[in-house]
Amino acid sequence: MSDPTRDxxxxxxxxxxxxxxxxxxxxxVKSKDSMSTTSYADEPGSAGDGSRPAVFLENTYxxxxxxxxxxxxxxxxxxxxxxxxxxxxxxxxxxSRQMAKTLSEVVKARVKDLLIPRYKxxxxxxxGQVGGQSLLIGSRCLWDPTNDTVSSxxxxxxxxxxxxxxxxxxxx
Numbered sequence: 001m002s003d004p005t006r007d008x009x010x011x012x013x014x015x016x017x018x019x020x021x022x023x024x025x026x027x028x029v030k031s032k033d034s035m036s037t038t039s040y041a042d043e044p045g046s047a048g049d050g051s052r053p054a055v056f057l058e059n060t061y062x063x064x065x066x067x068x069x070x071x072x073x074x075x076x077x078x079x080x081x082x083x084x085x086x087x088x089x090x091x092x093x094x095x096s097r098q099m100a101k102t103l104s105e106v107v108k109a110r111v112k113d114l115l116i117p118r119y120k121x122x123x124x125x126x127x128g129q130v131g132g133q134s135l136l137i138g139s140r141c142l143w144d145p146t147n148d149t150v151s152s153x154x155x156x157x158x159x160x161x162x163x164x165x166x167x168x169x170x171x172x
Contacts, residue, residue, distance in 0.1 A: 062118075062172070069119055069149045069168035077110045078153035078164045091129040091160035100125040103164065111166055122167040130161055137163060144170065 085103055104123040111121050126137060147170035155162045 065118060065147055065170055067117065069116060069151075069170075070114060071149055071151045073114060074111055074151040074166050074168075075153060078107060078151065078166065079155075081107050081110065082153060082155040082162055082164055086127075086155055086157065086160065086162055089157070089160060091127075093129075096127040096160070100127045100162075103127075103162070107164060107166060116168065118171050120169045120171050122169065124165045124167075126163045128161055130156065130159055135161075139165070139167075141167075141169075 081103060085099070085106070089099070104125045107125070108121055108123045111123070124139070126135075128135060149168050150165060151168070152163065152165040155164075
């Protein structure tokens with residue numbers, strides 16, 4: 001199809017309100033010898049998003065876990081990660097915040113590698129300076145004692161302490 005014919009067809013389809021191959025998010029670039037068109041129809045918010053069929057999921061009616069949360073394995077993961085990352089570290093207030101985030105992401109990734117089905121994994125890591133003080137850390141949530149569980153490990157070297165907790169909450 002020649003260029004004037006293509007332009008005329010595009011204008012006609014736009015007047016009708018039809019979806020054409022030339023969407024409203026297209027850009028045309030003209031040079032001496034050729035014309036190129038770039039379309040962004042795959043971006044979110046384009047006209048084609050409503051055309052996907054809805055996905056309907058069936059209920060499983062499963063009220064309990066098929067496999068319990070492995071507290072022993074998670075304790076080993078916590079011990080390994082905290083000792084590996086913090087064995088030679090000195091306490092620095094500025095770096096402790098980033099280190100706590102990094103440790104929680106590493107622990108969460110290692111626990112998710114265990115492929116525990118239908119458990120939501122929540123990881124909390126606290127890092128502080130050793131100075132003879134005492135610290136009490138508590139947590140509260142809506143809890144099902146038959147399916148939900150927690151695993152924690154405390155680490156301490158000469159200048160810092162760390163407490164990591166992994167909560168396994170069963171999602172029905």
